[in-house]
Amino acid sequence: MKKIAVVEDNPDNQLLVRAILSEHYDITSYETGPAALEGLPRDPPDLVLLDISLPGMDGTEVLRRIRADAALGQVPVVALTAHAMTGDRDRYLGAGFNDYVTKPIVDETVLLTTIERLLNAREI
Amino acid sequence: MDTEDCIDGAALDRLRRVGQDKLVRQMIDIYLDYAPKMLRNALAGEQAGDCMAIEHAVHSLKSSAGHIGASAVHDLARRLESLARDKQFDSIGPLLRELETAFEQARLRLEELKPIDP
Numbered sequence: 528m529k530k531i532a533v534v535e536d537n538p539d540n541q542l543l544v545r546a547i548l549s550e551h552y553d554i555t556s557y558e559t560g561p562a563a564l565e566g567l568p569r570d571p572p573d574l575v576l577l578d579i580s581l582p583g584m585d586g587t588e589v590l591r592r593i594r595a596d597a598a599l600g601q602v603p604v605v606a607l608t609a610h611a612m613t614g615d616r617d618r619y620l621g622a623g624f625n626d627y628v629t630k631p632i633v634d635e636t637v638l639l640t641t642i643e644r645l646l647n648a649r650e651i
Numbered sequence: 652m653d654t655e656d657c658i659d660g661a662a663l664d665r666l667r668r669v670g671q672d673k674l675v676r677q678m679i680d681i682y683l684d685y686a687p688k689m690l691r692n693a694l695a696g697e698q699a700g701d702c703m704a705i706e707h708a709v710h711s712l713k714s715s716a717g718h719i720g721a722s723a724v725h726d727l728a729r730r731l732e733s734l735a736r737d738k739q740f741d742s743i744g745p746l747l748r749e750l751e752t753a754f755e756q757a758r759l760r761l762e763e764l765k766p767i768d769p
Contacts, residue, residue, distance in 0.1 A: 539681040539715050546670040580710055609714045631717030631725075633662075635669055 528553045529646055532572035534563040534589065535607060536581055540630060544576060544607075547635045548642070560584030564592055567599055573649070574642055577624075579608040587622050594623050603645040657753065658760045662720025672766035679765045682719045683758065686712055690754055693731070697747055705743060706735035709750075721757035724750065 531552045535541050536559065545554050555570060557563035560581050567575070575593065579586035586606060593599050606619045606627035619627045625645055628638050666675045689712040696704030713728035727750040734742050 537711055537714060538685055539678055539718055542674075542677055542681060543666070543669070543718055546674050580707070582707065609710060609717075630714045631662075633665065633717075635665075 529573040530555065530570070531574050531576060531642065532557065532563065532567060532570075533576045534558075534560065534581065534586070535576070535578040537578075540578070540607070540632075543632060544638070547632070547638055551639070552642075560586070560589040563589060567593065568596060571599060572602065574646060575602055575604045576607055576628075576642075577604055579606050579610065579619075590623055603649065605641060605645065656760065657721065657723055657756045658764060659720035659722050662718065663764065666718070676766045676768065678719055679761050682715055682721075683761060686715050686724075686754070687758075689715070690750070693747065693750070696735075697743065700740065702735045702738050702740055702743075706732055709735065716757070719757075719761065721753075721761070723753040724757050727753055 529552050531548060532555045533541060533544050534557045541556050548554055557566055561584060577586045577589060590604055593604060603625045606624040607630055608627055609630045616627065626641050628641055632638055663675055666678050689708045692708035693705050696708060709728040709731040713725055713732060716724035716728055727746060731743060731746050731750065
């Protein structure tokens with residue numbers, strides 16, 4: 528199974544994402560940016576789901592450091608965000624995220640197809 | 652949606668579709684543990700006059716309330732997040748009072764709706 532790392536501090540978001548994905552993917556959870564940055568190089572995933580609004584080090588900074596890591600740099604990273612206003616999509620893509628999914632997750636198929644599309648693109 | 656019900660049944664149905672009654676129960680349990688802490692953080696932020704603390708707390712609460720179908724809590728948290736981001740502290744107090752009331756209503760209803768542990 529492909530591996531997905533979920534970086535998310537809300538326990539209910541973590542549980543829901545895990546419930547949606549764990550049948551199809553091997554899930555590793557991190558609650559903070561620093562924990563993720565420490566763990567990811569040791570256990571590189573095939574894709575990262577990254578909460579934008581983490582406490583302390585925010586998601587865009589975590590992304591920047593992932594992209595700066597030679598080993599991890601090109602891993603697909605999907606932003607998980609409760610912000611979904613006009614212009615946000617361009618901002619996230621401009622920041623280097625491969626895509627984003629809005630919270631609350633009202634349609635789990637959006638999350639699944641977003642992940643699938645990015646993982647399939649890597650295999651081509 | 653039954654307008655008398657402060658919990659949107661469709662949200663719980665979505666959770667049930669993903670993970671059956673077990674997920675619904677777990678999500679309600681997590682909400683009942685985690686969301687009060689976020690509300691307390693928001694109130695502490697209000698006491699301290701700290702808009703950023705309020706913003707972070709209601710941002711988390713908004714997401715959690717959305718997943719569990721606590722519509723009024725979600726909506727109030729969303730409005731408070733905007734106010735806090737714009738540093739409109741004077742407008743925040745009355746809305747926080749409404750949030751406290753909506754929160755308690757949702758809490759009681761979720762206790763009623765929680766599937767029984769077999």
